[in-house]
Amino acid sequence: MSTTTTPQTPAPAPTPASDLIGSGQEGGIRDQVSAYLQRVRGGDMGGLPAIAGFVVLCILFTALSPYFLTERNFANLLTQAATLVMLAMALVFVILLGEIDLSAGVTSGVAMSLFVVLSDPGGLNLNWILALLVSLITGIVIGMFIGFFVARVGIPSFVVTLGLFLGFQGLQLIIIGDGGLYRIQQPEILAIQNSNMPDWAGWVMLVVMIAISLATSLLDRRRRTRAGVPNRTIALMWIRLVVIAVIAGIVIALLNQNRGTGFLAVSGVPIVVPITLFILWLGTFILDRTRFGRYLYAVGGNAEAARRAGIKVVGIKWAAFTVCSFLAVVSGVFSASKVGSVDAAFGRDIVLSGVAAAVVGGVSLFGGRGRLIHGAIGALVIAVITNGLGLLNLPGGVNFLVTGGVLILAATIDAVSRVRSGGSLIRR
């Protein structure tokens, strides 16, 4: 009781790696694979059900329709899906918080209505870049508006965005005019979905993707080595790279085939693809490696714990809604480019498909679990259902029935795996 004890900071001499607690990175491929399987069995399935569903659906439609597995339909599928992929990725940001944005579709509608009215050559004739900036900023402003009511005032996001879902339809009608329809006349906007990169550029894209992936992996490994903690066996990194290279390589090779009809040769990767991949990469980087991303997961997992850890919960929510609305407008740009026009109903019907896509892809509606790529994969699943059923000449209602069924199935998997992953010992 008489000696003065001074508080000790962690010992300066680093603990040898062998004395550290494990991190699940040890062992060879066999250990890693079995740890992964254990995780999946424990209920942490991630995007696996959606990937499996995608493959099964592709096989099914290939068997049922001779048109499904053609170069043309393949390119068509990608551009059809692009809008939904972007919207689903937008929604992931708020779904991770356990929130929802039902107004994401009409937000893109309002923003694109502004775009066409402002840039209309027969009307205001504003420079298209300026008009595009206005619509993107509109998205940001709308997101901040939603964030204000959800995060500051504390109204459930379901209510706020349902209100906006109705209100914005009116706003859109006022901007566009009753029964109005504006064609997209800017070749730059139309090009996003309707023009392709030269064949060589597709291969350059592949090389860039692989280079970035390799560089980040190697840098990560170097950091870990410097910190004196074990790395996963390097073989896993090579396997991952090869898988990416093979899949992306096949896709690019397919897209570089001539898919034109008649004399006009059409080939190359649609321009929308690299734009989407870039946003996917950037968003994933932010979610996995920066404070904003980590805090988004923390708030979605346990907002009170996040608050006590000193995280500004209000700010995080606010930012998430802003990102969501901004990306929703980007998806609106994709849609306008694909459809070629904007009318008063533009963007109205897509938001539920976007939510469905995220859930189908493995993003938990309970918040805190899911990745950006899950939204993208889920969107591909829903797009392939729409595309395939369309080729089979079934009545339109079937599409909704099937999509709805898939959504409920996915939500069930989510709920069940949530229970399972709470109870089992899993390594990450």
Add this chain to the structure above:
Amino acid sequence: MDSPLIELIDVKKSFGPVSVLKGVSLKVFPGKITALVGDNGAGKSTLIKGLAGVQPYDEGEVKFDGQPVALHNPREASRLGIEVVYQDLALCDNLDIVQNMFLGREETTLGTFDEGQMEREASETLRSLSVRTVKSVRQKVSSLSGGQRQTVAIARSVLKSARVVILDEPTAALGVAQTEQVLALVKRLAEKGVGVLMISHNLVDVFQVADYISVLYLGQMVASIETSATTSDDVVGYITGSKTYTGASI
């Protein structure tokens, strides 16, 4: 006797007309465990919320290392090295152990996480507390048992050289074996030189680990005693108000 790390002098707190803390004094010593006991509603949680800066006191003085300090928000408290482990744990189930331990104070280089560095520090902190039951620091917290979670929450509090750790009923929801583990952990905290203030309703636990016992009764500190100088029966008496402590306060 050492000089106290924290000294509360006559602090008061009321909510509207209800006065919850009516002039409370308390000392926390480095390397010692002080148990704060008292019946439901005595004001224990209110007292520690003031120390955590979550709910500042209305009146009274707080001295840290002998110097008067202001505790108006959680950041000021954590800057002094005061960490609180709340009863409801406050961990994120969807994050792993390392992510939880570093939540809100991640190590970054150029704005991106230094995962390896954080993993090492988390591991070393758990090791320094002789934690043996955790197999991987990359386990999701959702997969941990109640005792393991308590362990992570306590390890989180000492990660960044805490000087005072306040624990609100750390063993309340635990079984026998896990209670033993957590109490052993609390002792090791004190051995590291940390001043520990532990709220508990369980006098067996209190007599097992505490060096000092402070009894709060209806917002007043009715006894501050050395554990070895009292008995369980007496403490029950002070808590319920059926006995009055007449000796000197520590």
